[in-house]
Amino acid sequence: MDDERFRSPEDRLLPRREPVQLIDASGVGTTDEQFPRPDAETLLTAYRGLVEGRRINDQASALVRQGRLAVYPSSHGQEACQVGAALALAEGDWLFPTYRDSVAVIARGVPAAEALVLLKGDWHSGYDVRAHHVAPQATPLATQLLHAVGFAYAAKRRGEDTVVLALCGDGATSEGDFHEALNFAAVFHVPVVFFVQNNGFAISVPLSRQTAAPSLAHKAIGYGIPGQRVDGNDIAAVLAVLGEAVERARSGGGPSLVEAHTYRMQAHTNADDDTRYRERAEVQSWIERDPLTRLRAHLRDTGALTPELEEEYAAAAEETATAMREALNEDADIDPEDLFRFVTEARSPQLEEQWQLLRREIEHTADATAGGAR
Amino acid sequence: MDDERFRSPEDRLLPRREPVQLIDASGVGTTDEQFPRPDAETLLTAYRGLVEGRRINDQASALVRQGRLAVYPSSHGQEACQVGAALALAEGDWLFPTYRDSVAVIARGVPAAEALVLLKGDWHSGYDVRAHHVAPQATPLATQLLHAVGFAYAAKRRGEDTVVLALCGDGATSEGDFHEALNFAAVFHVPVVFFVQNNGFAISVPLSRQTAAPSLAHKAIGYGIPGQRVDGNDIAAVLAVLGEAVERARSGGGPSLVEAHTYRMQAHTNADDDTRYRERAEVQSWIERDPLTRLRAHLRDTGALTPELEEEYAAAAEETATAMREALNEDADIDPEDLFRFVTEARSPQLEEQWQLLRREIEHTADATAGGAR
Amino acid sequence: MTIAHDDIRVDERSTSVSTMSMAAALNLALADAIEADSEVVVFGEDVGALGGVFRITDALTARFGEDRCFDTPLAESGIVGMAVGMAMNGMRPVVELQFDAFALPAFEQIVSHVAKLGNRTRGGVRMPMVIRIPFGGGIGGVEHHCDSSEAYYAHTPGLTVVSPSTPQDAYSLLRAAIASPDPVIFLEPKKLYWTKGEVDTTVSARIGAARIARDGTDVTLLAYGASVPLALEAAEVAASEGRSVQVVDIRSLSPFDDATVTVAVRATGRAVVIAEAPGYASVASEIQARVFERCFEYLEAPVRRVTGFDIPYAPPKLEHWHLPDVDRVLDAIDSLHWEDSDREEGAS
Amino acid sequence: MTIAHDDIRVDERSTSVSTMSMAAALNLALADAIEADSEVVVFGEDVGALGGVFRITDALTARFGEDRCFDTPLAESGIVGMAVGMAMNGMRPVVELQFDAFALPAFEQIVSHVAKLGNRTRGGVRMPMVIRIPFGGGIGGVEHHCDSSEAYYAHTPGLTVVSPSTPQDAYSLLRAAIASPDPVIFLEPKKLYWTKGEVDTTVSARIGAARIARDGTDVTLLAYGASVPLALEAAEVAASEGRSVQVVDIRSLSPFDDATVTVAVRATGRAVVIAEAPGYASVASEIQARVFERCFEYLEAPVRRVTGFDIPYAPPKLEHWHLPDVDRVLDAIDSLHWEDSDREEGAS
């Protein structure tokens, strides 16, 4: 059979055979004609972010054990994606994250204490989305990808050069909303970068149960947009590939799909027991590919990372962790009337009635506590 | 840039650059190493089906004008896909059609009068799905594709060699359910052929607003299944391509996606006004590519189609049309209790109460009609 | 009541009153809203060149351009999800979902985001969007084309749900819905699309307010959408039989106008709720329950409801059996303990 | 009543009774159903190796193989749509949707097909499938993990909707649901998953039947799911205050057991409906409305309801304010015109 018969210009949409990698697992830099390695300064900033991100993940997990967070879906092992996503964006750009992406949200400038309000249980979201250009962390899978498309549509319509980066996991690519989002983005040619963190699992379900395609990046072809695979534990590659995709979007080149190959080093959340569905050996094997050690080795080898800088970064991360601990150890005073304040802009007579009922109950309870029993 | 870098074995999943065609618009046969042209006998059967299909479409449209059908979404111009879909299947196989696919349903053996019950308005579906191996015609777009997957899953689980052919339109490929169906089919490797009739429009919306991909067949790549484009007005090609896909499915090769390029020659339904959204010239241009004239020319040129046979086919088609007219000109006697009979297997007390209410009303109306006013 | 959207631009043209169909009134409301606010955009399936399958968006694209009214790919979750993002970014999307069964693919977006994003962000992000859905039956449509799904939306906290029954309300309520800072499910009774009436474009409507559609002293009919003209027709027949029947057009299914309804039913002491949707766990049962609870001491008889049966919507040839009709409403009125009031009988 | 699924295989083992959690009872029901019928298969997200996020499918894959219990790609419409096709082809799929907000992507499949295919084909195709959904709150879950969506399903004709409140019912109702020829939405009150009780596997349940959970003569509490233990607790407190409170466990939200409920409320003359879901246009409003209508002459006071507020489910730190609790139920009971019965006051 003549292979050429199966080739056409459109076939350029195919992603590469192998994920883009610019620094290998041992820290050695590789060259790539399409994607130059970011400069040392950028990589130092990235490394600083990784150190902080790792610290945030581990601190948050500890806070769960101490009962200060209701739940924490850790991105331990995925920090290169988290930090890469934040660094790839300009200030005016927007991030549409998921529950897994607290580190990306914090790396984007949201104070950790505000980012963790959802997981602490005080409210459904705790930061000012407009101030930080970060949408609320989405829980219903893949739904936020459509919001990203609409958001980008509005920006483009106003002639702004805003780029929207939307995050999701490998599991989320199976949802109908993933399909509709990529298709709408392609048809309306909006500036969105879809960044899939393929961490191998959707809770307990491995990628092999999620797709039979050669890669998730191949899905881009069906929408007529570029797809690319990247080593998600190599932040140099993540920055290069996302950087290109963001630039394409900004310059009117439309949406694209980037799949990062990474690994979820911990259980889905603290509530999960991953010994039920994966081998310890598999988890162990990813330690070698850790995003921090790799970049550290590279930057130390090239001399960019000095012991002083290392200390500085560690101290900065420690400071963030301390701030997190302090903020989360405080019990916020939550006004029960908040339950009725934001449902709609104006409170309906029904909600007002219901609030009055609750208000009387609360007063009654206070009286009872003060005065005696029911 | 080195093109080879973008090639890998998986790239064989790419559909051909051009739709498969075995008989050109003027009736001249072409050769194709992968897809041999069906033999004359098969093509005669196909032609007979096309003549009948066209007659059914035109008869049904006439019946709408006469008020005997509530609505009819005609497949005029798409008969090669309709008949091809029916002929590609073995008796034990199953067809999952849409509202547009009445001709395919009838070609599969369902009496026209039963197939048209939905559109006549007597009930939501009028044929015995088990007897004919044809699922009810689906209205909510793309939803039936998932049913096809589940059905095929059950067949495969029992070790049967049933193949399921699921139909949908170009518009339906944008729905989330399309994505989920193809993905589930691929992951569970079930014997389903997804056959998309790309007729250029979803009601008024042209394909260009539906996708930015090179073709709809390219969507297959994202699921890791084969995709193929075929000239949907060339029933020889449709039979060859569907035949291969059905065979692959039957022999354990899993699902595939076939996109037929065809054209909806009439408005979406009789209720639609297509002058609002497309040029007459465009519609005219497709007359040259009509599936009937093309096959007729080919079969007459090759001598297979004699004037006697032509007459015979026309007479058979006329008979079908007469039977349709007769059946649809009769007003079926519909028992109002049917409204309550099939909601659940056992009738709930609530439904029994409601039926008794209606029964009393009906009796009362009958009394009133017999005896006077309310 | 605290819900008010009286801030609609009042049109000063002297030609503000004319007679038109509900479809034309909706079309005019969209056009006027597009003109009044550059962030209003209309989109959905077939709303562009075709003007919508019911022609509600007729000529909007031709008049205002693709930028203001456009077709999308065929995917309802996509349409609503995209609208969410646009609303987050300062726009006022007005989307059309073609028939109400075809709104269902968007249900997750509607319930999990449209209804909740404002609350989730403590008002940091509001969802000023309108989801227009033609609803109800009586048009001889085949399966999936005649459903009444208002209960799904009315039950969902965070959604405003309204339905007009006259061209005037179609115009004014749609303008109010588009002007609302909150997401509105706008249910258009397709059976009434071609019913004509006067429309004064300077009249503004307040979301959350019911309307006394007919005065009466013996019994109150509570209805919305296509059931309002039915209630009026039944009231007319009842009047000829000597009964004075009040008709309340609920208009706003959520929030509900308890004040108007409670006053009305307390005055007559009898009530019947009318709606096409299956009655079980419906808006009709809600209205019935709250009227019972709030008017208990004033009731001469149990509140009744006349609704669609608890069955999938009937095929065209049987829908006349399924839908509430005048006789069924009159029968319900007749059952309201007229001669020997049960309260007198049963008490003490 | 005509609904009966008493045909469940009765287990003759002498060890048929043991004490276990509701989660274990559900797990046992699934295992027994898988053993009893080769066409029963369980699937969904994380139901395989993990055994489900609540462990309801624990060890089923290990015990019965991938063929009987397996994970799917992450797509709820896909899961339900695939189940529809399997049911069409003779299987009895039992699917798990992980949390009830995550059932919403499957809503179109559920409403347009699961509920309607049997009717569409005049019984030619039935839909013997069970959709298991953990529902309700009280577990400190973050947004989208504590909703109560039963109204959406109960309002949809064609769906059977049940919810157990004890391990025994969890076992027996799930077996009955799997044995049913009709599609069943099986709502599992996640707050009660770890509550223990006796389970006799030879006891069969009839779908459509309520259960008198506690006898009482002064007032009837009508509840389902996690509200049943709450009602029992309130009844206990009320008893200590001298009031005899009856508790009815509705169990079957659709079809509804009018017979049992009507007899119960007529006897006491007072009723309170309790449910976690927002009250507006809900199952609670349905129950309230039908009890009002059917027991009107017997009521000493208006039927009340105690439900969740009409707000998006509260965040963990505030959910105790949102959920019905004992005090709120007792307050509702207190409001039922005890001293000076209004009927005596208001009549004549």
Ligand SMILES: Cc1ncc(C[n+]2csc(CCOP(=O)(O)OP(=O)(O)O)c2C)c(N)n1
């Ligand atoms: C629509 C929907 N279905 C189910 C869930 C429950 N759920 C939460 S996370 C998760 C797995 C997601 O996997 P993936 O997309 O790979 O992201 P990851 O957690 O690995 O980052 C599931 C099933 C959900 N949040 N939303």
Ligand SMILES: Cc1ncc(C[n+]2csc(CCOP(=O)(O)OP(=O)(O)O)c2C)c(N)n1
């Ligand atoms: C979920 C859903 N949304 C909308 C519709 C209304 N509708 C019916 S046919 C149609 C166009 C379908 O186009 P396509 O899939 O190309 O099929 P064709 O009609 O061209 O055969 C639309 C929008 C529907 N039936 N189902």
Ligand SMILES: [Mg+2]
């Ligand atoms: Mg994952």
Ligand SMILES: [Mg+2]
């Ligand atoms: Mg089409």
